[in-house]
Structure formats: structure tokens, C-alpha cells
Amino acid sequence: MTFVLYPSERKILETMIQYINRNGYAPTLKEIAAVVGVASPATIHEHIQSLVAKGYLLKLGRYKRGYDLAPQYKKRDMEDTEPSLSLPHFGFIVAGAPIEPHPDPTxxxxxxxxxxxSSKPGYVLQVRGNSMKDDGILDGDYVVVEYTEAANNGD
Structure with missing residues (x-):
């Protein structure tokens, strides 16, 4: 499952990917804080806990450098993947009932x-419910939505 990655989490994750792939072990909280420009290692710790919970990092015990990358991030940079765009996450869509998007600017x-x-900007919504399961869209999935003035049945 894919989770929302906030800009500060992305910056920390990219820092850890580069550091671990270069050195073979994780940076300290202070080292990460210095790279990303955050004064408090406690703030970095909170973001790292979130990255662990989302499956981007692995906790390796109670060690100072006790984190590792999830397998999909070993020995590569996130930017070396297919070209991508950053789309805003606007909340949830109830499968079967339309709702207004609620943007989270972060x-x-x-x-x-x-x-x-298309070339039209879009956004991402997380699916709630199972009414679209016959189309392979399940509860918890993320969908990319294209901005449009009107939607027709089946769009």
C-alpha cells in the first residue's frame, strides 16, 4: 500500500537513502537534522517514526543508527525512477458517492x-468503501483524478 509522503518526510527519506546507499549504515538524527535544516532531532525522530509506520524504513532495534531502508529503496535514488509529477492529495472518495475534495497543501x-x-492538472484521492471492487478498485487504494467541469457515467 502507498501512503502519503509529506514534503518534510520525502526530504528525510531521500537523505537517508543517499546516506545509507553511500555509507552502508544510517545517519544519526543530528546528521539528518543538519542536512534538512531542522533544529530539533526530536522532530526528525517523529518523521522517521512516521516513515517506519508507512513502510519506507525499517527499525533495527534500539541503536543510535538503528534504521535501514525498505528493500525497494536499497541501492538506488528515488529520482532515478520513471519521470513523475507531484500531485496534491485531496483526501478521500467514498466508493459509490461523490464528495468534494479537501486539499491538504502539505x-x-x-x-x-x-x-x-492528459495535460490537465490532477489530484489524488484515497478510496473508502468497496462498491468499485468489481473494477479492481479496493478500499484503501489511491486514485489519480483529472480536473473536469463535468463527469459522465463511467468516467
């Missing part, structure tokens, strides 16, 4: 360009 998703069918 939340965004990196979406591969190949998943976007």
Missing part, C-alpha cells in the same frame, strides 16, 4: 507520468 504524491492521460 500532502502530495509522486505519480509516474505514464499514469496521467
Amino acid at each position: 500532502a502530495s504524491f509522486r505519480v509516474p507520468v505514464s499514469m496521467i492521460n
Whole structure:
């Protein structure tokens, strides 16, 4: 499952990916704080706990450098993947009932360009409910939505 990655979390994760792939072990909280420009290691710790909970990092015990990358991030940079765009995460969509988007200006998703069918800007919503399961869209999935004035049945 993919989770929302806030800009500060992305910066910390990118820092850890580069550091671990270069050195073979994780940086300290103070080292991360210095790189990302945060004064408090406690703030870094909170973000790292969130990255662990979301599955981007692994906790390796109670050690000073006790974190490792999830397997998909080992020996590569996040920017070396397919070209992507950053789309805002606007909240949730109830499968079967339309709702108004509620933007969170700090939340965004990196979406591969190949998943976007038009030049119109879009946004990301998380699905709540199972009414679209026959189409392979399940509760908890994320969908990329294209801005449009009107939607037709089946869009």
C-alpha cells in the first residue's frame, strides 16, 4: 500500500537513502537534522517514526543508527525512477458517492507520468468503501483524478 509522503518526510527519506546507499549504515538524527535544516532531532525522530509506520524504513532495534531502508529503496535514488509529477492529495472518495475534495497543501504524491492521460492538472484521492471492487478498485487504494467541469457515467 502507498501512503502519503509529506514534503518534510520525502526530504528525510531521500537523505537517508543517499546516506545509507553511500555509507552502508544510517545517519544519526543530528546528521539528518543538519542536512534538512531542522533544529530539533526530536522532530526528525517523529518523521522517521512516521516513515517506519508507512513502510519506507525499517527499525533495527534500539541503536543510535538503528534504521535501514525498505528493500525497494536499497541501492538506488528515488529520482532515478520513471519521470513523475507531484500531485496534491485531496483526501478521500467514498466508493459509490461523490464528495468534494479537501486539499491538504502539505500532502502530495509522486505519480509516474505514464499514469496521467492528459495535460490537465490532477489530484489524488484515497478510496473508502468497496462498491468499485468489481473494477479492481479496493478500499484503501489511491486514485489519480483529472480536473473536469463535468463527469459522465463511467468516467
